[in-house]
Amino acid sequence: MSYVRIDAIPASVQKEIESRLAEIETEENIHILMAVESGSRAWGFPSPDSDYDVRFIxxxxxxxxxxxxxxxxxxxxxxxxxxxxxGWDIRKALGLLLKSNAVINEWIESPIRYRQDHAIVAALRNLADDLLDSRALAHHYANLGRSNAARWIEVAGDVPVKKYFYSLRPALAIRFLRNYPDKRPPMNLQALIDASDLAKSLVADIDQLVEAKKMTNEKSNGARKPDVDALINDELARASEVSGRLDEDDSFNARAEEIFLELVNS
Structure with missing residues (x-):
C-alpha cells in the first residue's frame, strides 16, 4: 500500500501537521509510532470544509x-x-486490536500516512491480520450505518450528502466482509466500490454523490438516490451473514505482549 499520499494533503497542511506532531512528542515525552488520516480525506470523499482528522499511536x-x-x-x-x-497509547491500541476493534484496524489500513511508520507497525499489521474477526467488524459497521441511516433514510426529501456517506461506507464494508471474510475492508470508498461488483448504474449514482460532496460544504443537501438507499438498507441488514473467527488462540496475547515489551524496553 502507499504509505503517504502527498497529493491528497496540501503541502502547507502536511508541514503544519508534521510540526504539531513533533511538538506533541516534545511536550508529552512520547514517541509517535504512526500518524494517519482517519476521516473523509482517507475515505475518498472530502468536502471543501472537511477537517484533517489526524490519528496517531x-x-x-x-x-x-x-x-x-x-x-x-x-x-x-x-x-x-x-x-x-x-492519539492512543500503544497499550490501549494493542488491547483494542486483540478485540478486533474496527477503529484501530482502519488506522492501520489508512492510505494517508503523515509520517513514515515505525518498524513495529509491520508487526501490528501482521497481528491485526491474523486475529481479524470479520463478524466483529461487520457488527461494528452495521451499528454505525444503522445509527446514521435511522436519521434520514425513511424520511422523504433531500438529505445532506455527508449523511449518505456515513451510511454508505459502512454498508459497503459489510458487503466487502461478506465477500472477503478473511480480509480487512479498505478505508477508501473507491477501493470498496471496486471490490463490490456493483451495477454500473449504482456506481454512477455513487460517483455523482462523491462529486457533489467535493463541491459543497458538510451540511449541503443533495438529491436522493433510491437505488443507493436500497443498497444501504440491504447490506446493513446482512451483517449477520458474515462469518466470525472460530479459533481461540492464546498466542495472540503473547504476541501483543511481545510487541509492547519490545517497545518499552528499547
Missing amino acids: YVRTRDWYLSLRPGRDVIEQPIVDDIDLN
Missing part, C-alpha cells in the same frame, strides 16, 4: 508504565485551523 518511556496509578492513555488536542489531532 504512541509509546511513552518505560518508567511511565511502571507507575502505581495508570496514566491517561489518550492524547487529545483542540481543533485548530481544521486540524484535529488525537
